[in-house]
Amino acid sequence: RILKVKGVRIARAGEFSEQAFLNDKLDLAQAEAIADLIDATSEQAARSALKSLQGEFSHKINELVDSVIYLRTYVEAAIDFPDEEIDFLADGKIEAKLNEIIAQLASVRQEAKQGTILREGMKVVIAGKPNAGKSSLLNALAGREAAIVTDIAGTTRDVLREHIHIDGMPLHIIDTAGLREASDEVEKIGIKRAWDEIEQADHVLLMIDSHESQADNFQQEWAEFLSKLPKNIPVTVIRNKVDLTGETESLVQVDHFTVIRLSAQTKVGVDLLREHLKKSMGYQSSTEGGFIARRRHLVALETAAEHLARGHIQLTQFYAGELLAEELRMVQNALSEITGQLP
Structure with missing residues (x-):
C-alpha cells in the first residue's frame, strides 16, 4: 500500500548509490566499486572491489592530494614572500617533498594497474x-575442448573467444584464423577479423610449428607480420609440437622476444x-588482493605523473616556482577526477 502514497515510486537502478554520492556518503571511486563488485568474475576481483568500496583506493588518492596541497601551499608561500632571508625554493625541502610524492604516486599507479x-x-x-x-593451445589454456581441432589446415575460420583465470587474473584468449594468402572468400574474411583482433590485443602469441624448417629463423620468416604489429603490443613466440621434435619445454630470450617451447597437444610447457603471461602484465597474485581500478583511473594517474615530472624539471632546471605551482595544481585536478571531488 505504501506504493500508492502520492510521491512514492520504485527507485531507479543505482539510485541509492547516486544519492549516496550526491550526499557525500560515497565518492566516485567508491560508487564505481559497487558496479565492479556486482560484475566481479573471480573471488579475488570481488575482494578487491570490496576494498575499493570500503575506501582503500580513495584513501590513497586523498593522501596524495593532501601531500600535493601541502607542497603547493609551501611553493606559493615562497613565491608570495620573495624578500624572506631564507630561499625556500633552494633549501632542498621542496625537492625532497616532490620526490616523495613522485614515489608515492608510482606505488599507487602500480597497485591501480593490478586492479585494472x-x-x-x-x-x-x-x-x-x-x-x-x-x-589446441586455446583448448590447453581453457582446460576444455573449446575449439574444434583437426589436421586439416584452415579449420578455424572465425574468431573464437574463451574467458579463463590464472591465479585470479582474468584472460580473454582469442583463437584466430590461420594467416596465409587465401583465395577462399570466407577464409579472407576470417583473416581480416584475425588482424582486427591482433591490432587490439594486449599480448600476441605467435604460434610456430617446430617442424618447420624456418622455425629457428622466425624473425626473418615473420618479418612482414612483425612489422605490421603496433609497437606497443608485446609478442611471445610459441614453438609448438615439441612432443614430435624431441625438444624439451623451455623459456628463452631471443633478442627482445620471449620464445617458449611447448606442446599444446600434451600440455607440456x-x-x-x-606464468609468463602473468609476469608480462606485472600481475602479482595475492590472497588478500588490492583495490579495483578502472582504465580512467590509470589515465588520471598517468596525467598526474606527467605533471609531476614537468614540475620537477621546472624546479631543478629552471628554478621556476610559478610554473611548479601550476604543475602541482594540474596534479591536484587530475587526482581529484578519480574521486569526483573537485578542488
Whole structure:
C-alpha cells in the first residue's frame, strides 16, 4: 500500500548509490566499486572491489592530494614572500617533498594497474599459420575442448573467444584464423577479423610449428607480420609440437622476444606460458588482493605523473616556482577526477 502514497515510486537502478554520492556518503571511486563488485568474475576481483568500496583506493588518492596541497601551499608561500632571508625554493625541502610524492604516486599507479587487470583482464590473441596448433593451445589454456581441432589446415575460420583465470587474473584468449594468402572468400574474411583482433590485443602469441624448417629463423620468416604489429603490443613466440621434435619445454630470450617451447597437444610447457603471461602484465597474485581500478583511473594517474615530472624539471632546471605551482595544481585536478571531488 505504501506504493500508492502520492510521491512514492520504485527507485531507479543505482539510485541509492547516486544519492549516496550526491550526499557525500560515497565518492566516485567508491560508487564505481559497487558496479565492479556486482560484475566481479573471480573471488579475488570481488575482494578487491570490496576494498575499493570500503575506501582503500580513495584513501590513497586523498593522501596524495593532501601531500600535493601541502607542497603547493609551501611553493606559493615562497613565491608570495620573495624578500624572506631564507630561499625556500633552494633549501632542498621542496625537492625532497616532490620526490616523495613522485614515489608515492608510482606505488599507487602500480597497485591501480593490478586492479585494472583484475577488473578488465588481458586480451591475448593467438596468431600463426594454419595448422600450427593455435586451437589446441586455446583448448590447453581453457582446460576444455573449446575449439574444434583437426589436421586439416584452415579449420578455424572465425574468431573464437574463451574467458579463463590464472591465479585470479582474468584472460580473454582469442583463437584466430590461420594467416596465409587465401583465395577462399570466407577464409579472407576470417583473416581480416584475425588482424582486427591482433591490432587490439594486449599480448600476441605467435604460434610456430617446430617442424618447420624456418622455425629457428622466425624473425626473418615473420618479418612482414612483425612489422605490421603496433609497437606497443608485446609478442611471445610459441614453438609448438615439441612432443614430435624431441625438444624439451623451455623459456628463452631471443633478442627482445620471449620464445617458449611447448606442446599444446600434451600440455607440456603450458604452465610456463601461464606464468609468463602473468609476469608480462606485472600481475602479482595475492590472497588478500588490492583495490579495483578502472582504465580512467590509470589515465588520471598517468596525467598526474606527467605533471609531476614537468614540475620537477621546472624546479631543478629552471628554478621556476610559478610554473611548479601550476604543475602541482594540474596534479591536484587530475587526482581529484578519480574521486569526483573537485578542488
